[in-house]
Amino acid sequence: DGGITQSPKYLFRKEGQNVTLSCEQNLNHDAMYWYRQDPGQGLRLIYYSQIVNDFQKGDIAEGYSVSREKKESFPLTVTSAQKNPTAFYLCASSRQGNNSPLHFGNGTRLTVT
Amino acid sequence: GESVGLHLPTLSVQEGDNSIINCAYSNSASDYFIWYKQESGKGPQFIIDIRSNMDKRQGQRVTVLLNKTVKHLSLQIAATQPGDSAVYFCAEGWGFGNEKLTFGTGTRLTIIP
Numbered sequence: 001d002g003g004i005t006q007s008p009k010y011l012f013r014k015e016g017q018n019v020t021l022s023c024e025q026n027l028n029h030d031a032m033y034w035y036r037q038d039p040g041q042g043l044r045l046i047y048y049s050q051i052v053n054d055f056q057k058g059d060i061a062e063g064y065s066v067s068r069e070k071k072e073s074f075p076l077t078v079t080s081a082q083k084n085p086t087a088f089y090l091c092a093s094s095r096q097g098n099n100s101p102l103h104f105g106n107g108t109r110l111t112v113t
Numbered sequence: 114g115e116s117v118g119l120h121l122p123t124l125s126v127q128e129g130d131n132s133i134i135n136c137a138y139s140n141s142a143s144d145y146f147i148w149y150k151q152e153s154g155k156g157p158q159f160i161i162d163i164r165s166n167m168d169k170r171q172g173q174r175v176t177v178l179l180n181k182t183v184k185h186l187s188l189q190i191a192a193t194q195p196g197d198s199a200v201y202f203c204a205e206g207w208g209f210g211n212e213k214l215t216f217g218t219g220t221r222l223t224i225i226p
Contacts, residue, residue, distance in 0.1 A: 004156075033211065042202065042216030043157075058212065090156050098209050099145050099164075104156030 003027065006091050006105035013085075013112050021076045021108045023091035029103070030096045032074035036060060037088040037107070046089075049074055050096060078110060085112045125223045126193050134220045136186040136203035143205040143215075148177060148188045151200045151219070160188070160201075190222075198224045 004025045013019045025032065031050045035043040045058030049068040063082025068074055074093075078085045088109050092102040126132040138146070144165040149157035163170045163177045163186075170177050176189040186203050202219035 006156075031211065040218060042204075042218050044216075045212060045214075048212045056212070092156075092211075094211050099162070099206065099211065101147065101159040101162065102157075102211055102214075104158070106154070106156045 004091055004093055004103055004105035006108050008108060011108055011110045015112055016080045018077055018079050021089055023074045023105060024072055025093045027093055027103060029093035031094045033092040034076045035090045037090055085110060123221045125225055127225050128195060129192055132190045132193050132222060134188045134201050136217055138184050138186060138205045140205060142207050145206045146179060146186050147204045149202055193224050195224050195226060198222060
């Protein structure tokens with residue numbers, strides 16, 4: 001089955017530690033995205049990548065970093081600079097252009113204490 | 114700023130009845146609209162989309178209506194089933210890039226057996 005795999009499902013970290021969230025897709029999609037979901041708010045775009053070795057900041061990139069070394073993989077690092085990192089993180093992918101629908105993974109819930 | 118919102122945060126519907134979920138948007142430049150379904154602890158699933166050159170589009174048991182005059186979008190689900198219980202949210206965008214999407218906060222639909 002083609003899809004997007006995010007791991008782990010739950011992640012706990014101490015404040016001040018960096019943490020990396022994994023996102024892998026086997027849909028052969030060029031574009032990948034990271035969103036943050038908080039209660040009472042719509043999804044907010046953190047970073048996106050339209051092609052390997054290239055990525056762009058979204059609306060709330062501060063305190064986050066990404067890499068796109070392979071088409072299938074788009075890991076997100078939540079750094080200690082992110083002031084409010086506890087959230088549900090969603091990775092998505094899509095074909096390039098023409099509003100191809102986003103395909104989402106099942107998310108990683110990160111709790112930082 | 115521009116925002117996408119929902120009229121009702123929760124909606125309860127008897128199994129077998131039809132349900133209507135509403136969404137208001139404020140960006141008159143938006144030309145692409147999508148509905149997503151999100152079950153608890155999972156990522157959003159694409160349901161149906163519509164471009165601004167249409168006012169109605171039908172899928173399997175779902176219909177999306179677009180009223181550009183009053184900037185209103187609705188999702189109709191026919192003959193609701195228990196599996197339809199979820200949070201539904203709309204998104205609006207313009208042009209062809211998913212990075213331009215703005216997501217609503219969602220309506221929780223509960224199907225009463």
